[in-house]
Amino acid sequence: MERRDFLLGLVPASMKSWLGMEQAEGKGDDPRRAALEWLRQARFGLFMHYGVYSLLGRGEWVQLRELIPVREYEKLKDKFTADKFDADKITDLALAAGMKYITITTRHHDSFCLFKTAETDFNSLNSPARRDLIAELTQACRKKGLGIFYYYSYALDWRHPYFYSREYGLASSNAPWGSARPAYKEPEPSYKFRRPEDFQHYIRFVHRQIRELLTQYGPINGMWLDPIMGYYCRPELFPIEQTYALIRKLQPQCLICFKQGANGDEDYIAPERTLGPHKMGGEVARRVWEKNKNKLPEICDTLQERAWGYQKDARHRDADWVMKTLQYCRSINGNLLLNTGPLPDGSIHPEDEATLRELGRRLKV
Template sequence: MRIGRPAAWLCLLLAGFVPARADDAAPQTADARTWFENAKFGLFIHWGVYSLLGKGEWVMETDKIPIAEYRKLPPQFNPVKFDAEDWARLAKAAGVRYVTITSKHHDGFCMFDSKLTDYDVVDASPYGKDPLKALAEALRKQHIKLFFYYSLLDWHHPDFYPLGKSGHQAGREKKGEWEKYVAYYQGQVRELCTNYGEIGGIWFDGWWDRPEAAWDLEGTYKLIHELQPGALVGNNHHVAPFPGEDFQMFEQDLPGENSAGFNKAGVTTALPLETCLTMNQSWGYNATDDHYKSPEQIIQALVGAAGRGANLLLNVGPKPDGAIGPEFTERLLTVGRWLESNGEAVYGTRRGPIPPQWWGVTTLRTGRDGKAPAIYLHLLKPDAHSIMLPEELVEYDAIPLGKATPLERDPEHGRTKLEIPVDGRAPYDAIIVLSPPALGR
């Protein structure tokens, strides 16, 4: 079959464009899911009192630090170099559309002003201010949405009992009332949904520590959607999505892959997808971790996610003084500059009609927002000197992004062989735009 008519071309595109909206999603939630799918790029921030030790966010567990000792950290936490406006400007320059920041990690320390505990940055540290309040306001000025990471797991709270897979070295008393802990965490979720203006959503973690526990996720998700109808709910539980969740996440892996060992759940077709990725090998600040990914690896991870219908949530771990190190900022700015020239092949796209290949991935745009319909071939391998297109695309023009001259095509057994010249390649990702002759570029 050969496709030359505009109607057939649009049918081909729309066949691969499956809106990620569950039937039971409220209209505002459905619109937020569409926005999320269009966003494609987010910034993850892991920041807390654990940064003082410079050994990552799990240091309380890995170094077997009891609560009595760990509580000595908050009085030393005074991030005088934290500047919410600088963070927001960096996010804008990087090209991210949303920021997800840790409000409470597994150590139980809250990086926001909670009225339900004094174990928070306002009451327990000399800093005495709410950095998340400042960040929410700064991001709003840049038109960037804010998501809150929240750990269901809590090594500090006395009512997180029975213990799960972790927290056994914290010196906890072997008692507690689980129902009180659930009320506590749901109360903090209410605070996050009411004290910071409109938010993008809540990103949960830690369910895997006690998967059999009565978390009342149904009640929690209902609370969020009632208080923030446009907020999205995600849960890093590594199993199939639960009812009430709005996107499926994959940790340190692209959807459908499991190199990390815990992404065993299948990939849903009903919800948006997200891959979260460290820029080095740590989430929280690690003074000795210098294994940073190159700009090429990061950009190819972003493109690889987009080609699988997913967002990339890229992490930074600020220092205890509130500064984001140059190793992070330089890479973020490089990605931002790349997106300025190539963003049309990423933002607002969906997975393309050609599944991931050895040479790279495809994304597609249906022609909304005044843009012409297009399929983008992302050639991520430098040795991809030629590629084969399926029969349905034999009549399409193939033009390197930003160029005007179509590539040479060589029909072969009902398919089309595209020859990629040296000047058709580009750093990180050679993008070829496919469009039908009837519609032009």
């Protein structure tokens, strides 16, 4: 029996419609094609950026921007409780807003993981929370017929010893980039990247974590990879074909997006705010955009005006703004992935909750 057939046999009928498998079985199609058609019809999803950066309330890039040393930053894990992260409430809110799926950060650029992993102790199960938040949200989505996508920071890690250095990123001939590491005044002792061959240690870490995500929780709708500039800066370091093949071998129905695209083999594109090639991505970005520009676009934007992770002083957008953004996405035959940054305790910001509920009321009219 082929893996595709084996996987389909394991999926309850209630789950198959949102995975696109039901259509695939009926037509004998590639399950990815049916999954993509489901996503095209879904139109509207909830994005969530949550992690230890939420505790500081200064956005998800706080470690880089404030030059917080690795050992100091990792202490945030010991304060991470997620006391009010409630998967049932989150999924109920998404449904009330008229959303059809949720995308959540399994691991952001700081490398803190919200899932069970053997690759690092920097994770939610090894914090006071003692919980696998990805398992909880996946189960709640499955129970209520919502799709689930896993955001994963594939091309940036400020903690792993062997991610490429800031200096190596700035020396790129295609797209020089200074965000590979914080610009610490003193060398960070845990960073060990010295030559391109060292990067294989990071890739092995990433592939093992992708395997964990795709074997621990049952079938999912897709992998949402980020940030594309980490790839455009040093594309020669990333075995992108091997990564995509691993995902599709483990879950044949699983869609893949990597922002505007890395090699043109992505199932759909997910640019921030507007369509178009990445302005800082150089020739690699322009070349791949020509391959991907006619694929399903999923525009991602956030209810905070700036940061994606919780920011204490942020202004929050209202339902009028969301309606205009939805109209734009529909005008380009695309989806909207609307982000909220949960509070430090994991609850949804009251202003965002009010906006989402008002949005749901308007969409029902």
